[in-house]
Amino acid sequence: QEAEKKVIGVSIPSATHGFMGGLNWHAQDTIKRMGEAYPNIEFVLSTAPDAAKQVSDIEDMMATRNIDGLVVLPFESEPLTAPVAAVREAGKFVTVVDRGLSQEGIENLYVAGDNTAFGRVAGQYFREHLEPGSKIVVLRGIPTTLDNERVDAFQKALEGSEVEILDMQHGNWNRDDAFTVMQDYLSKYPEIDAVWAADDDMAVGVLEAISAANRQDEMWVVGGAGMKEIVKRIMDGDKQLPVNVTYPPALISSAIEMTVLNFMSNAPMTGRFIIGSQLITPENAQQFYYPESPF
Amino acid sequence: MKRLDLHTLGPIVALVALVILGALLNSSFLAPGNITNVLARSAFIGMIAVGMTFVITAGGLDLSVGSMAAFLAGLAIIAMNAVLPSVGENWGTILIGMGVAILGGLIAGYVNGALITKAKIEPFIVTLGTMGIFRSLVTWLADGGTLSLEYGLRTLYRPVYYGGIGWITWPIIAFAVVAIVGELMMRHSRFGRHVEAIGSNDRVAKYSAIDVGRVKLMTYLLLGLLVGLATVLYVPRLGSASGSTGVLWELEAIAAVIIGGTALKGGTGRVWGTVVGVLILSLIDNILNLADLVSPYLNGAIQGVIIVLAVVLQREKRTADER
Amino acid sequence: MKRLDLHTLGPIVALVALVILGALLNSSFLAPGNITNVLARSAFIGMIAVGMTFVITAGGLDLSVGSMAAFLAGLAIIAMNAVLPSVGENWGTILIGMGVAILGGLIAGYVNGALITKAKIEPFIVTLGTMGIFRSLVTWLADGGTLSLEYGLRTLYRPVYYGGIGWITWPIIAFAVVAIVGELMMRHSRFGRHVEAIGSNDRVAKYSAIDVGRVKLMTYLLLGLLVGLATVLYVPRLGSASGSTGVLWELEAIAAVIIGGTALKGGTGRVWGTVVGVLILSLIDNILNLADLVSPYLNGAIQGVIIVLAVVLQREKRTADER
Amino acid sequence: MTVLALRDVSKSFGPIQVLHNVDLALEPGEVHALIGENGAGKSTIMKTLGGFLDPTSGELLLDGKPHRFVSGPEAEAAGIVVIHQEFNLAADLSVSANVFLGRELGGFRLDHAAMRKQTAALLQRLHSHIDPDTLIRDLSVPDRQMVEIAKALSRNTRVLIMDEPSAVLTHREVGTLYEQIDRLRAEGVAILYCSHRLDEVAHLADRITVLRDGRVVRQAMRGELNEDGMATAMVGRELEDFYPPKGTPTGQVALEVKGLTVPGRVHGVDLTLGRGEVLGIAGLVGSGRTELAEGLVGLRNSTGEIRVNGQPIQIRGLRDAFAAGLAYLTEDRKEAGLLLEKGLRENLTLATLERFGNLRLDTKAEEAALDRATQDFDIRAKSRDMVAGKLSGGNQQKLLLAKTMLPDPKIIIIDEPTRGIDVGTKRQIYAFIRKLADEGRSVIVISSEMTEVIGLSDRVLVMREGRLAGEVAGPAMTEENIVRLAMGVSGEAA
């Protein structure tokens, strides 16, 4: 048992925005730690800018690296379903992270955040903390299924309240785009009471736009995913940033660790682990603060 | 053969060097499984790049192919899902999807070509515009998410990508056929000769009774057709399409064409060079997956260096006696 | 003035039409705040596009500018954070950061230019390669995440983007200066003349005792310098840089140049046209955000249509008697 | 005192030697003419003198001392100015920008006004009315040549090398050119002049060097060689009658044109062309002859009635013209005639590819066609794989002629058939044109060379400002009559 070498493939989207950057960092960090702790585990990490490349990466891992296990965060659910199913059929251990496959029961292990909760928790906060008749604007991410899930849940949570969503445009989880969109919102709407930026990278752009327009006192902003700078500001009791909603990029670490344990311990690791979205408040912010992470 | 000088051999040398490098890095590199993978996934960009070779040789350019592929894949999926209830889960439905992709490709190519040749707008601008349009349309059709083929159809359709004759899967066969026909067309057909003449000097072409507009339009139609064909093979691979399908394919296709020795300013087309260029690009990706590098963040840098090196190998040797 | 024909006026007409459209759609469109926003946001792409005008006019191309900007912003931030302990939280540190961005831009431009003029590789390939390299390097420097300027420095540096003379903020002033100097250089300097001559016919330029290689290299250096300058203004805006900074700026810059009436094949450069092109592109974004459309998914499509339309307005009127 | 000389110079391009032990000396205040057949190596000599090519062996002497120019521009700095056979102008730039390219006036800011003024003055000296702000691309071929000359004159010149400057000029402009040459000669400039117009050479040259197959075969002083002598020395054998005998028209009408109008250029031209007839069209530069021809064959939008063999036809494009048996040989062989970067075979068959197959072209048949064409038209290529751009000017013209004749047209319009072509080849082409007529085809020859139109045609139409100014035939076909009509001078024909 000692000498037997195991190869684990890790396939994730490349670091094209802040959250993914954090996720990439956690993946590499965990691989390094695990590699040191378990010398007979070898890792193969690949990052893909789109679904097609990710499928290729998984094919390559199967054809040339002879992997025993696969940890995959699907770029998109639909296109990755069949290729990951093929890996499972080949008798490999499969861990799916964050975005579920479009068919149940393929993976051995599922570790995910909860996009619906992510939207809902934010929505509930808005509902509870805004006067009836308040006006808010929303910045959406890159058009994807998971963005749809989040926004739908957010809207659903607000249903029946008197809070009015003035506008929803795509900021593409990008600081610059969010900055531009927010500037234009500020020109367009004389009255905005709160902003749901849905992602902390976008929140950074939004905050800059607001302070450039000198309307800091008028509205607050809720981002998401717990970027360290934002968490720090919540910790410090910033009025503009009352809360945040977690969607920890570190979930990839848990997935990799559990996969390693599956091979290293005798207990088979299977099941579904949903890491719920929590509200970060000034009170609990300390426990969500990772100063080391790039995100 | 006088044509086999360094300039022409350059890309092949680069390709061979990559193959050797791959074989040294990993013993399974030359296993049939890996070869099938690399060739099959080159097929999409490959077929598109063959079409792009004609467009560029005639002095044109098409930035819209990646979005066009995404749009066509989306259309085909919608069409198949829509006729599924009436036609049923059978090859009829899939043929309808294929027809939609190919017809759509022809229409999209016609739109590009007509705006360029009839409205006389720079190809760069027209296709930059249609690139945005196709991309938006597919995102809109998918409502920001993913368009997916019904599960049963997907199972039926899957062998079109994964099946074949032994390890030679259908995409490889299709790519090979397209490449050979393309090479023959460029080198031995009247159309190819006209395309080269137009790219070389369109006034001379006009004075030689060549219908310059029509031939140019045909190159865009051909490219549209090939994008449609690529889509037909792409859909069974992933069974879905979204706003992020085919992003940057246009750059990859154009890069393959130029790495292959076709001049960006037009006039000389080398279809086989394009094929070599496409293989070089996919091998780079494959090789990066074979070995563990310092950091995956640097993949793009290594890719960049290899692309430039591949072209350095074939750079035109300066005519010794001319200053 | 005979030069003021429709061909030349086209982009201006498109710009005016957009302004009118914007004003009709939303009353706050013409408010000083919005004008400042739009102009200041245009400044980065604007300055880069002015440099790109020279590169394209001399028959070149540069796809690397967006990644280069991201890389330079990353470098500048790292440099400022690094010298902060020794130099302190003052303008000295910021000047060092600015120096790094500008020097880095010159070096990056030199690398592109030297590979193109000395190693004689196609500009498309060289800059496609360096695009990947710069993008990878910044992602690697940022460890996949975001490089952020220290908080104190950011506060100090901020006014460089947001401050200015009344509503005319520094980026607007810098852009205006670059545009005017660029226009003068293109039209009234020896360098501009030589750039046009090289793009028109480089053999003729060579026979006229113009050092073609040097002038081409200079265009890339100039572009690098302007990318550096754009970075200097970009960093204070958000105080950060990441792998997703400046994505697709190259396409936007090239599109602005071509919309402005500079020919992609070189020979005629119109710096003021480029400025109009940049403004058209930013206005489209602004108007799409200000107006309420059916679906934001279709923004890209509308953008595409407007880009094509803007160019249709200025398309070379077909010489009536030529077929 | 010799300014610039070649001593024992040989030059090879790869394995092909084009110059053999050439000696040539240029003296100040002297016009030295260099003549020879197409491909004899004249342009190569001129490029060597101008620092654009290095000799393979032998040396270049500047002021008596061996010298090696690193580049053409360096030679220019030493006062050696070359007007190349191919145009050397940037098409997107204005006339004045081209004239001063590389030596712009002004400091930090270009002095546009001064450059414009000096350009205008230079053009004035050439009696040309070109606006210095016009873009080169908007100029006609002859006007571009005048700009080239103006550009050369603007240099501080010790040696002026002119490679066929007059080939694209008409009568009047050639006169202006002579004036300038005389002026420069008087100023002590050494001039090397290359031309296929032997009358010019006889008129201008103080010294003549004859080149044959890359070797100097004869050097002579003014008066030692008459035109016949030059031709004989160039060709290496006696030449018989220059123009072929005229034919006897059959009286059948092959082509009838009524009211042909090309908007803005040609106004209501009527003409008839008989079977077996050679019809000349003369006129000044810009009189619309080219536009008439291009309108007729569908290269330009035109209106009017066209009948071929009595049948009214519609010509909407060159294809239609081909189908009706019409062909047109362009005057602009480098920009509209041949693909300079492509091989001879590709060029030859470009307009008639449908005869060689569609999906798979019959390369063998193409090669055979090339064999036939090289023979029929005596195309002298050093290798059959070379690109058309590397052929000498005359051989390019023969290749273009072969290309035009490939569809076997019944009516052929030839625009400037012998621009830049040597006497030997000219004779071949004249004989060929006559042969076409004798075979029952009909030919229209557009030419700015008066003697050519007269010597070749059965009848001459004269155009002026886009209209037919008149027709001359038989004994009335004299230079004077044609010039009168062309210039609109009324009065008795002498």
Ligand SMILES: Nc1ncnc2c1ncn2[C@@H]1O[C@H](COP(=O)(O)OP(=O)(O)OP(=O)(O)O)[C@@H](O)[C@H]1O
């Ligand atoms: N760069 C080159 N490479 C190969 N052969 C060349 C090159 N330049 C010229 N030649 C050949 O050298 C010979 C001499 O050419 P050159 O242009 O000097 O002739 P020329 O006397 O000027 O003829 P023309 O009267 O037609 O202009 C020709 O056979 C030509 O094909």
Ligand SMILES: Nc1ncnc2c1ncn2[C@@H]1O[C@H](COP(=O)(O)OP(=O)(O)OP(=O)(O)O)[C@@H](O)[C@H]1O
């Ligand atoms: N594309 C063009 N744009 C502007 N002017 C043109 C163009 N083509 C021709 N011209 C002008 O039209 C007039 C007729 O030119 P063209 O050269 O065809 O006359 P031509 O009688 O055939 O004379 P030649 O054959 O001797 O040049 C000239 O004044 C010329 O400058």
Ligand SMILES: [Mg+2]
């Ligand atoms: Mg010559």
Ligand SMILES: [Mg+2]
């Ligand atoms: Mg003419």
